[in-house]
Amino acid sequence: MSTPTSELRTIIERLPFSVDDTTAANDAFRRWRNGSDPDAERIVDMWTYCYICRYFLSKSSQGAFDHASDTDDLTTRAYRKVLDNRDDVRNPDRYANWVSVICKNTFFNYTRRDQFSESIEGEGGPTLTAETRPSVAEIGFVREALDEAIDRLPQYLQKPARLYFLEDREFEEISDAVDKSVATVRTYKHKAVKQLRTDDRLQEYVDRPNI
Secondary structure (H helix, E strand, C coil), rough: CCCCCHHHHHHHHCCCCCCHHHHHHHHHHHHHCCCCCCCCCHHHHHHHHHHHHCCCCCCCCCCCCCHHHHHHHHHHHHHHHHHHHHHHHHHHHHHHHHHHHHHHHHHHHCCCCCCCCCCCCCCCEEEECCCCCCCCCHHHHHHHHEEEEECCCCHHHHHHHHHHHHCCCCCCHHHHHHHHHHHHHHHHHHHHHHHHHCHHHHHHHHEEECC
């Protein structure tokens, strides 16, 4: 998914509203969800892609990435996470905020990729605050807390949860590893999030967006 700045600008110009107009983005998402506008899904997809791409281009311009290809990789990863999970967004008025959280946590995971992996993402679930980079000691504590919380899940959820949250595996990879369909793996992921978000030890280090 390689999008030069000039191409991104062209896509942005095709949007019926500004990328910064999150109210309009939420409204388009609502129209798509209730089926009242046959063109709304295309608009939502365009806005989502433009927002995510611009977010990571901005990080790139600040020198945040080790390699030029990281911008493209993170844009693809964040966009895929949005597509994988947005059917579960309960409140259309929070869609733009939810996309923003996905971007922040995808970037945050990148900055701590060598220390501990994925936060508990997904609509309605807890997400590690992405505004500041934690200390090494805090990182170790959170990984330990997440690892122990996964150990307390029902046995059938433990391996999928570990692969998703701690090893950053895609649904297709987890499907192969546990010999279950991708749809079943998605269900396992949502069940794991529901239980992990109630874990007392994780609450000190998670932020709950009201989505």
